Amino acid sequence: MDNNDIGMWGILIAVIGGAIRVSTPFLFVSLGECLTEKSGRINLGLEGILVMGAMSGYGIAYLTGSPWLGVLVAGLSGCVLGSLHGFICGLPRVNDIATGIGLMLFGTGLAFFLGKPFVQPKAPSLPAIPFGFWSSSPQIKAALQVNVLFLLGIALAFAMHWAFRNTRWGLIVRTVGDSADAALAMGFSVRTVRTLATAAGGFLAGIGGSFLSLYYPGSWNESLSSGQGLMAVALVIFARWRPLYCFGASLLFGGAGALGPALQSVGITSGYYLFNAAPYVLTLGIMIATSSTKHSLAGAPGELGVIRA
Amino acid sequence: MTNHSNPRRAAIKALSAAGAMAALGRPLAALAQSKLTVGVIYVGPKDDYGYNQAHAEAAAMLKKMPGVTVVEEEKVPETVDVQNTMLSMIKQDHATLLFPTSFGYFDPHILKVAATNPNVRFAHCGGMWTEGKHPKNVGSFFGYIDECQYLNGVVAGHASKSKKIGFIAAKPIPQVLRNINAFTLGAQSVDPSITTRVIFTGEWSMPVKEAEATNSLLDQGVDVVTCHVDGPKVVVETAEKRGAFTCGYHASQAKLAPKGYLTGAEWNWITPYTNLVTAAQTGKPHINFLRGGLKEGFVKMSAYGPGATPKARAMADDVKGKMVKGEFIIFKGGLKDNKGAVVIPAGKTLTQTDLELEKMNYLVAGVVGSIPG
Numbered sequence: 001m002d003n004n005d006i007g008m009w010g011i012l013i014a015v016i017g018g019a020i021r022v023s024t025p026f027l028f029v030s031l032g033e034c035l036t037e038k039s040g041r042i043n044l045g046l047e048g049i050l051v052m053g054a055m056s057g058y059g060i061a062y063l064t065g066s067p068w069l070g071v072l073v074a075g076l077s078g079c080v081l082g083s084l085h086g087f088i089c090g091l092p093r094v095n096d097i098a099t100g101i102g103l104m105l106f107g108t109g110l111a112f113f114l115g116k117p118f119v120q121p122k123a124p125s126l127p128a129i130p131f132g133f134w135s136s137s138p139q140i141k142a143a144l145q146v147n148v149l150f151l152l153g154i155a156l157a158f159a160m161h162w163a164f165r166n167t168r169w170g171l172i173v174r175t176v177g178d179s180a181d182a183a184l185a186m187g188f189s190v191r192t193v194r195t196l197a198t199a200a201g202g203f204l205a206g207i208g209g210s211f212l213s214l215y216y217p218g219s220w221n222e223s224l225s226s227g228q229g230l231m232a233v234a235l236v237i238f239a240r241w242r243p244l245y246c247f248g249a250s251l252l253f254g255g256a257g258a259l260g261p262a263l264q265s266v267g268i269t270s271g272y273y274l275f276n277a278a279p280y281v282l283t284l285g286i287m288i289a290t291s292s293t294k295h296s297l298a299g300a301p302g303e304l305g306v307i308r309a
Numbered sequence: 310m311t312n313h314s315n316p317r318r319a320a321i322k323a324l325s326a327a328g329a330m331a332a333l334g335r336p337l338a339a340l341a342q343s344k345l346t347v348g349v350i351y352v353g354p355k356d357d358y359g360y361n362q363a364h365a366e367a368a369a370m371l372k373k374m375p376g377v378t379v380v381e382e383e384k385v386p387e388t389v390d391v392q393n394t395m396l397s398m399i400k401q402d403h404a405t406l407l408f409p410t411s412f413g414y415f416d417p418h419i420l421k422v423a424a425t426n427p428n429v430r431f432a433h434c435g436g437m438w439t440e441g442k443h444p445k446n447v448g449s450f451f452g453y454i455d456e457c458q459y460l461n462g463v464v465a466g467h468a469s470k471s472k473k474i475g476f477i478a479a480k481p482i483p484q485v486l487r488n489i490n491a492f493t494l495g496a497q498s499v500d501p502s503i504t505t506r507v508i509f510t511g512e513w514s515m516p517v518k519e520a521e522a523t524n525s526l527l528d529q530g531v532d533v534v535t536c537h538v539d540g541p542k543v544v545v546e547t548a549e550k551r552g553a554f555t556c557g558y559h560a561s562q563a564k565l566a567p568k569g570y571l572t573g574a575e576w577n578w579i580t581p582y583t584n585l586v587t588a589a590q591t592g593k594p595h596i597n598f599l600r601g602g603l604k605e606g607f608v609k610m611s612a613y614g615p616g617a618t619p620k621a622r623a624m625a626d627d628v629k630g631k632m633v634k635g636e637f638i639i640f641k642g643g644l645k646d647n648k649g650a651v652v653i654p655a656g657k658t659l660t661q662t663d664l665e666l667e668k669m670n671y672l673v674a675g676v677v678g679s680i681p682g
């Protein structure tokens with residue numbers, strides 16, 4: 001067996017590598033949605049924000065030559081769309097689910113419209129840190145090419161975990177999310193807090209989008225997102241609104257997405273539609289496994305529209 | 310939908326020209342040459358470095374032909390939308406020759422619009438038109454790009470050190486399988502021990518999955534990849550980042566991989582486009598069945614990249630020379646599939662025009678993978 005032939009180990013490496021490569025957009029979008037939902041609002045429009053972030057990030061990186069500026073602009077465009085959602089939902093008798101779906105269609109449509117000139121040009125991509133330097137295996141080296149945004153995402157997950165528990169701001173967001181009445185009694189503006197949380201969530205989702213276009217797969221095109229924004233919403237529920245669980249769930253989803261191609265590369269083609277659908281099957285399976293008719297989901301913010309009885 | 314003169318004025322001009330010509334007693338067919346509006350419809354963006362770009366490049370050349378006006382629309386889904394696009398091109402732009410380029414436009418969309426517009430010619434890209442079954446104002450054109458994929462394979466076979474090459478395919482349809490097989494046979498003509506690993510992504514455009522597929526193949530030790538997806542950009546860029554070689558598809562992706570691009574299989578649609586436009590201009594019957602390969606100039610190869618060795622170039626050029634003369638057979642008798650069954654009996658040769666090849670449903674020996682059900 002020659003050095004290149006790593007067979008089944010290759011699958012494992014591909015899945016781990018895939019988890020690292022594919023999970024970053026999930027991580028950012030789910031952290032953003034986690035923050036938004038903690039404040040008691042749902043933003044289903046993150047898919048639109050993700051696509052808009054991917055387009056604007058790619059466009060700016062191409063025009064200015066700086067991928068980091070692209071990431072910033074992607075975040076800002078996400079922030080603008082998030083604020084829009086926050087503002088509209090703050091109006092009386094507005095349903096956040098319906099607005100979110102509207103925002104999703106608006107964001108993708110706007111990105112397709114504005115993104116036309118950027119399909120062909122090649123923008124500079126984000127740098128990666130070669131953590132596989134210790135290994136002589138090209139497979140391990142490639143799997144451990146870790147993008148800086150992935151590391152930032154991990155740091156952010158820990159920071160949010162800490163901030164929700166230990167800071168005044170974290171407490172305010174949680175109070176607003178769990179009981180609007182209590183927050184009002186304490187003198188916090190529920191509307192302001194939710195709008196800010198939605199805008200910040202949009203910022204993170206926009207950054208998640210820029211990862212798609214600027215690093216992996218690293219090109220702007222209209223079929224770039226295959227529903228990552230929507231799956232991230234499900235992922236937040238699966239992660240029980242805990243930032244650290246969001247990280248774990250993102251890795252799991254990323255790895256599940258890499259399983260299909262990895263198996264095919266060693267010649268296992270049977271059931272490939274099923275393997276390709278693995279992340280979606282996983283979402284459904286987890287939803288069924290964790291649902292209960294007796295009590296609402298543990299950790300769910302009390303004000304969250306879908307949970308409220 | 311810009312870039313064309315006022316249709317009404319054009320129509321009046323054509324009508325008056327018709328009157329003048331008829332008065333002179335010329336055959337009516339000749340007057341069509343004065344003005345022809347051609348509609349081109351794409352399923353994706355025109356600049357995708359792939360399938361749609363290959364068609365758009367030909368459409369851009371059509372615009373330079375005298376007496377031809379081109380109207381275009383991109384990103385038209387394979388739904389009732391394409392019927393509306395065709396109808397508006399016919400009614401508003403007075404297009405009399407349409408190029409609905411995507412495979413899925415044919416049935417039922419083209420057939421439906423063609424039935425109510427018998428004077429309009431429909432030239433569909435793909436292999437769907439069948440004599441006796443489909444109307445005469447509809448036709449299919451396609452190119453034998455498997456010849457180029459064979460040449461890709463020859464160059465890839467020389468470049469590969471691990472003797473493993475990879476193919477990222479969208480769907481297991483005959484055209485795709487034919488490309489995978491030709492690529493493999495080309496590489497095996499250099500070294501019979503070479504194997505091809507195939508990954509089907511399931512859709513024509515799935516960027517994240519295509520990148521994952523490329524990475525998985527490279528993780529398995531594959532060192533040359535090619536693909537059959539709508540936009541090879543992601544595959545080529547991902548392979549380039551990891552220092553692997555690539556062979557392009559649809560259009561040239563050389564700019565995306567200055568180091569690893571070996572060569573590529575490209576469409577040269579201007580040849581069939583010109584044939585069809587000329588037939589329409591001169592009033593000749595619509596060409597219903599139009600095929601061609603390297604010999605006819607329907608397909609072409611990208612220029613060799615730095616990774617293509619002189620030996621590889623010499624061998625590929627030699628085979629290409631034979632293909633252009635029509636002397637080369639890719640699918641010969643005695644061919645076995647990767648399950649061991651003989652798919653072409655010994656002694657039988659399938660020339661490129663053989664319709665049996667358009668029904669291909671097997672992967673040849675040496676391909677690792679199977680056709681998903």
